Amino acid sequence: MTLPARAADAAPLKLGYAKCAHCLPMALTPGLAQGVTIEATGFNSGNDVLTALVSKSIDVAQVTYLHYVTALDKGFDVVAISGQVNGGSECLSTPALDLPKDNWTAFKAQVEKAKAAGTPLKIAASRGNAQDIHMRGAFAKQGIDVNKDLQFVNIPNPSDHIAALRRGEIDMVCTVEPFASQIRLAGAGKPFMLPYDQAAGKLTNLIVTRSDVIAARRADVQATVAAVVALVDKLKADKSVWTDAIVKQTGLDKSIAESALDNAFPDYAIHKPETLAIARMMKDLKYISNDVTPAIDKTLDYSFLEAVTKRSKNDLGY
């Protein structure tokens, strides 16, 4: 009778993560886990990870806050159990625009001029990504409507951003690391701003699971959150581990990986007010159709983080 139970306990916990610069250190989680065997799998995109989670192919997933909100909108069973890393968004303009960094006055003047000439500036992002939300929020705060004052170009794959900027087909792009660093270091674009001055702040990545996984394997989920916290502490202490993980798994140049991490903020806290702001922004943009703020209230589970860090949920972003 004890044999099947043991076998079930010994089953590895399946963890999925996307292959972005900020997400890749998740591959180090199995090595930091104690009391649980984690089987980490890299996916091409956050959508693939989330789909794998809700279809029960994996047990724990690293996704963005936007994925989490989208999943709640669709009524999927997802529970947020830890943060991971934030940041990674940057808006870069074409060198031809000759736009000084963080100079909104100069940018607004160019926006007005182009709009008056009937050829609004073209701004690109990957619709539905964290960078898209960050950018729209930051622009709205400056009184610029991305859809009315600018011409929005949806380039779903961030690796295509650099070519569009190089060819002069867009005037600005709000992209994710390491592509932002790649653009900057290649001289294809000039840094304009980090779009964090808005209600959603710099939130990017979140660790989520399902309630049935928590019910069946609470101790394993707890051990996984402990591994994520250990990972975050490790990344905060020494970014070279992170750089090595990026270089090893992507083959990117070390200078690009290092530059990408200047805009990365390891953080295991789950920031509730900003999460609610993201949900409201997504509803306003019609990215989701329901008000998911009550669902967010119910599905942010701080208990694992509290147990690992011995901090209260108020200290952990509640």
Place this chain on the structure above:
Amino acid sequence: MISATESAGHIAAQPGIGKRLRKQIGRRLDRFVVPLLLLLGWEAFARSGVLPPALLPAPSAVLHALADWMLGIDETTQSYSGLWLRDAFSSAWRVAFGFAIAAATGVIAGTAIGWWRTAETMLEPTLQMLRPIPPVSWIPLAIIWFGIANKPAIFLVFLGAFFPILMNTIHGVKGVDRNLIRAGAMMGASERQLLRHIVLPAALPSIFAGLRIAIGSAWMLTVTAEMVAVKSGLGYVLWDSYYFLRYDIVLAAMISIGLLGFISDLAIKRLMNWVLHWQKATTVAGRQG
């Protein structure tokens, strides 16, 4: 002139006509049996609760999304509500453009390779080397060469359609009966005349087979092609909906692509039957009607 009553009586009087009519109707209905069974099975499975409805929407939910996408009935497809025609036209235009270029270049290159040894030696190794490369892997180069929006999408559709046409044309030209060419040459036909009046007509069945395979590939490639910074199209809607986990719209887009692919294939089939009407008397296709 025969009146309607006389005509009806005349038909009824002919033994076997009613039976043939029933058989014909039965044959027309046969084609709906498998799709209907599949739909019923899917609906039952979706309603069983094994998977969340948002993850596997029932056919009724998909049809609802499709109806809203087409007619804008209740805006459940949000920003796509009522814009199906625009999206279908955008994709159809890209497919038609890419397919037309592929058809022209595929037939010309295939004929050249099939007919002239020099062209075969020079072109075939390169083309055969390019052929196994998946069209999706051309995306980075397509963007570098053609930029964003329609041009790279058309290029990818072209790539998907070109090789089936090329291969079938080569096969068709190489398979032409030598005796026909000998006979033409004996009658003093020039090389151009041989090509125009003997080789091409004889290769047409194979070329049309290539065109039919190619149109299917072209539609398949719309999903890949519309990943690249276009603003509309069935493939674009499919990807964009996937980013927001709208599987009902994803499935509606898949159905739309299948439907338009079927219609395009039907159009080519009709054209083929019209052009190759002379084949009817001598082939199995003619026996089947």
